[in-house]
Amino acid sequence: MKKTFVSDIKDSVGQEVELKGWVYNFRSSGKIFFVQFRDGTGRVQTVYSAAELPEEQWNILNQLRFESSVIVRGIVKEELRAPSGFELQGTSFEMIQLAPDDYPIGKKEHGPDFLLDHRHLWLRSERQWAIQRIRNTIINATYAYLNENGFIKFDAPILTPNVCEGTTELFEMDYFDLGKAYLSQSGQLYLEAAIMSFGRVFDFGPVFRAEKSKTRRHLTEFWMMDAEAAFVNHEENMQIQEGLICRIVQDVLEKNRKELVVLERDVVPLEKVQAPFVHMTHAEAVAKLHEFGSDIGDMDDLGADDETILTKQYDRPIFVEKYPAVVKAFYMKRDPLDPNYVLNADLLAPEGYGEIIGGSQREDDYEVLLARIKEHHLPLEAFHWYLDTRKYGSVPHSGFGYGLERIVAWVCGVPHIRETIPFPRMITRLTP
Ligand code: 4AD
Ligand code: MG
Secondary structure (H helix, E strand, O other): OEEOOHHHHHHHEOOEEEEEEEEEEEEEEOOEEEEEEEOOOOEEEEEEEOOOOOHHHHHHHOOOOOOOEEEEEEEEEEOOOOOOOEEEEEEEEEEEEOOOOOOOOOOOOOOHHHHHHOHHHHOOOHHHHHHHHHHHHHHHHHHHHHHHOOOEEOOOOOEEOOOOOOHHHOOEEEOHHHOEEEEOOOOHHHHHHHHHHHOEEEEEEEEEOOOOOOOOOOOOEEEEEEEEEEOOOHHHHHHHHHHHHHHHHHHHHHHOHHHHHHOOOOOHHHHOOOOOOEEEEHHHHHHHHHHOOOOOOOOOOOOHHHHHHHHOOOOOOEEEEOOEHHHOOOOEOEEOOEEEEEOEEEEEEOOOOEEEEEEEEEOOOHHHHHHHHHHOOOOHHHHHHHHHHHHOOOOOEEEEEEEHHHHHHHHHOOOOHHHOOOOOEEOOEOOO
């Protein structure tokens, strides 16, 4: 008997196979019993008939309950009406564990809080399965694209002595006799040290923001990919991002058709994600927003609503460039044409999703950077090592960081990023 997976049964048509997994649904009509089975790779129905199954197994089958773990064996048949395209004509059935009769997630609608409280079980549902599989493709596409473009993976620490982004969003803890430690908000500063050895590097891991934002775009723990490259300017930085995002969308369209169907994701907008992306300066974005009735000030950061309005006007991602320096981080290089602005870009995803990437050219002059650290009232002693990177062989360089969950939410077309990470952490949620 061939032991296989649902994803591979297409290779076994007409043969008897064995599958191990879980029962997500079942129904019986007298002498026929339908088992809706999933094994992690996919879903398939097995049809048993009382006439063909040993009586003992038929009796076990008739005690079945949702989410029991089982072994099904049967002959693979093509079945065009089935979503998988196949069906098993059951030959034998084995119970691994009979689940109790109270599986909390049923067919009726549940509220988001109930589902999040049962996240450990909710992950088994088909939509959640599809989202995590697309997330996996996005992670792999990112590694592939960056490796193919000369970036090596370089792991930044999570416990750090210094802030990277805003000081108001730091998770802080006592660190033995060494004072305070902070959970990393981004590995960027460490990558800036690394490029002086490796040229191009990226990190990929969890980062933390003690942001008191209760929006559909904010988590307190999320996964960031930071990339950093020596001798890359602001323009080239955006080209790398454009290539990466096109690759991600292309790979998902190629590898996750089934999952996109499960999510009922309209793929037409995804197919339009092609280079070149839209570019506009912050000043141009503000002017456009005024046309649409926004009251955003000339020197204001774009709010989530502003981003939503803007991205609904275009079918491609938008780079909003050159923000006012006052709303951006200390390390961004000023625009030589107007030092009130910085050489940065936020990349906004279409369909109202908004910011998925933040990036910039970095200040590479020792004295200027030192002055910025002081202006921002950052503790100098925690930045000595960082300043060293501008002392010994400083070079023009740029980088960016993407929020994995924001990209997954956009590509999957799900409204809230809490569904895009296995176990979401938000200001009101720490379990499961
Ligand atoms: O724009 P941010 O804050 O940029 C940085 O941290 C830079 N140091 C990155 C770099 O240049 N290497 O964060 C980068 C991205 C955002 O564009 C957004 O996609 C995501 O991280 N992000 C969040 N995702 C979920 N929850 C939050 N609270 C997030 N904050 C930022
Ligand atoms: Mg940002």
